[in-house]
Amino acid sequence: MADARAIEGSQFEVILNSDDIVFFDPVELGNKKQFLEFLDFSKEQGLSGIIGSIIKLGQQPIGFIVFPYAGPTEIHRQRKLFESVTAQIAIIVSNILSHQKIEKQLQEIQAYKQQLEEEKIYLTEEIETIHNYTEIIGGSTALKDTFKLVSQVSGSDSTVLILGETGTGKELIARAIHNNSPRKNKIMVKVNCAALPANLIESELFGHEKGSFTGATERRLGKFELANNGTLFLDEIGEMPIDLQGKLLRALQEREIERVGGKETIKIDVRIIAATNRDLEKEIAEGRFRNDLYYRLNIFPISLPPLRERKQDIEQLALHFIKQFNKNCGKNINSISSRAVQELMDYEWPGNIRELEHLIERSVLLTNGPVLKQVLLPPAEEQLVLKAKIEDFTLKTIDENEKDYILKVLKHCKGRIAGNGGAAHILGVPPTTLNSKIKRLGIKREHTM
Numbered sequence: 001m002a003d004a005r006a007i008e009g010s011q012f013e014v015i016l017n018s019d020d021i022v023f024f025d026p027v028e029l030g031n032k033k034q035f036l037e038f039l040d041f042s043k044e045q046g047l048s049g050i051i052g053s054i055i056k057l058g059q060q061p062i063g064f065i066v067f068p069y070a071g072p073t074e075i076h077r078q079r080k081l082f083e084s085v086t087a088q089i090a091i092i093v094s095n096i097l098s099h100q101k102i103e104k105q106l107q108e109i110q111a112y113k114q115q116l117e118e119e120k121i122y123l124t125e126e127i128e129t130i131h132n133y134t135e136i137i138g139g140s141t142a143l144k145d146t147f148k149l150v151s152q153v154s155g156s157d158s159t160v161l162i163l164g165e166t167g168t169g170k171e172l173i174a175r176a177i178h179n180n181s182p183r184k185n186k187i188m189v190k191v192n193c194a195a196l197p198a199n200l201i202e203s204e205l206f207g208h209e210k211g212s213f214t215g216a217t218e219r220r221l222g223k224f225e226l227a228n229n230g231t232l233f234l235d236e237i238g239e240m241p242i243d244l245q246g247k248l249l250r251a252l253q254e255r256e257i258e259r260v261g262g263k264e265t266i267k268i269d270v271r272i273i274a275a276t277n278r279d280l281e282k283e284i285a286e287g288r289f290r291n292d293l294y295y296r297l298n299i300f301p302i303s304l305p306p307l308r309e310r311k312q313d314i315e316q317l318a319l320h321f322i323k324q325f326n327k328n329c330g331k332n333i334n335s336i337s338s339r340a341v342q343e344l345m346d347y348e349w350p351g352n353i354r355e356l357e358h359l360i361e362r363s364v365l366l367t368n369g370p371v372l373k374q375v376l377l378p379p380a381e382e383q384l385v386l387k388a389k390i391e392d393f394t395l396k397t398i399d400e401n402e403k404d405y406i407l408k409v410l411k412h413c414k415g416r417i418a419g420n421g422g423a424a425h426i427l428g429v430p431p432t433t434l435n436s437k438i439k440r441l442g443i444k445r446e447h448t449m
């Protein structure tokens with residue numbers, strides 16, 4: 001096999017351009033580098049030159065053959081033999097080429113097969129965890145505002161960042177966006193960035209080549225490749241280790257990835273939806289989240305309100321879950337008592353809709369008859385702790401915080417300021433300082449009882 005530069009302007013080109021067998025005598029070839037070995041061999045054999053012939057498959061030139069030969073007169077005599085030799089060679093070369101083509105196609109089929117198998121595994125796992133993502137229940141203004149945003153962004157390829165406390169329905173909204181997008185006939189692949197050990201997230205996202213690390217016994221496609229032409233849902237993005245955030249940012253910017261241990265770059269076309277229950281700006285301030293990644297994700301933010309801020313949805317949601325669990329538990333409950341509804345409305349729902357869903361499931365199991373009368377809310381003391389936890393998260397000024405804390409300590413000491421075990425002693429300040437703080441913060445004696 002000669003390379004193109006060796007062919008151009010050489011005797012090889014003469015062979016390729018001739019339909020007939022070509023003879024070159026040693027004088028004509030002079031000291032052409034490509035022919036020196038042939039000429040030496042030719043001389044050793046007592047032959048006088050070299051002949052060359054094009055090899056064709058049908059009308060298609062696929063190569064040429066050169067070998068030492070006696071002389072031009074011999075060609076004439078043995079033309080038939082030459083023609084049958086080049087025809088045989090053409091068949092052999094053609095078989096080799098077909099074989100290579102089939103090998104390549106087999107490799108491609110294998111890659112598609114692997115992708116399909118991984119999609120199948122992924123979808124089977126997903127079906128097991130999804131109850132019903134088509135119904136989003138609620139008519140509150142907050143939810144209607146969310147729907148407006150969903151319909152504005154669904155038709156585009158824009159990146160969406162869904163924010164909200166745990167259990168507020170972030171995944172449900174991500175699915176609604178995907179299902180209303182032009183990508184709806186492809187899959188939405190979910191990656192839970194919090195559920196994976198840090199050392200596996202990279203291979204989970206970008207895939208890996210066989211042998212790229214201990215345990216990588218097979219080549220594996222990552223979620224980016226699996227979601228190609230569809231949507232990639234990066235759940236709990238706030239939990240992603242910072243060193244991987246750079247790699248994710250690169251993939252989002254370049255729209256291409258490299259498998260772990262791989263050399264080739266792979267083009268990807270995925271729509272990104274990310275979700276988190278963390279305050280990403282706080283995470284940036286504390287050095288746990290890259291601000292360049294935040295800007296890349298925060299293109300179209302959607303904030304989901306906690307359930308305690310959309311209490312008018314509670315009854316409808318409860319009835320929806322009752323209907324759902326009726327089926328699963330073989331019950332026939334058709335209503336919920338007004339007392340139970342009131343109890344649900346009074347509760348703070350730190351776990352939001354997921355907590356309501358689980359609570360209704362338990363309550364349905366324990367109900368006999370057509371009315372759900374009793375809801376199994378946590379005991380009052382537990383509710384107080386949960387409430388305190390929620391309140392801890394509300395933003396307060398330093399003065400508000402100081403007032404709250406002094407109040408708590410005063411209550412603990414039953415209003416006693418001075419003396420051993422008094423509030424001033426616990427707070428580590430002189431009683432006079434505490435008294436002036438109490439005055440300044442507007443704390444009244446009756447507040448501390």
Ligand SMILES: Nc1ncnc2c1ncn2[C@@H]1O[C@H](COP(=O)(O)OP(=O)(O)OP(=O)(O)O)[C@@H](O)[C@H]1O
Binds near residue numbers: 137165171277
């Ligand atoms: N509006 C709604 N109507 C019906 N079901 C809902 C609604 N919102 C949430 N749910 C249900 O509540 C559960 C929790 O929702 P989802 O998993 O989407 O919350 P999340 O915000 O993604 O939670 P996390 O942050 O913990 O991942 C799911 O079972 C979901 O089906």
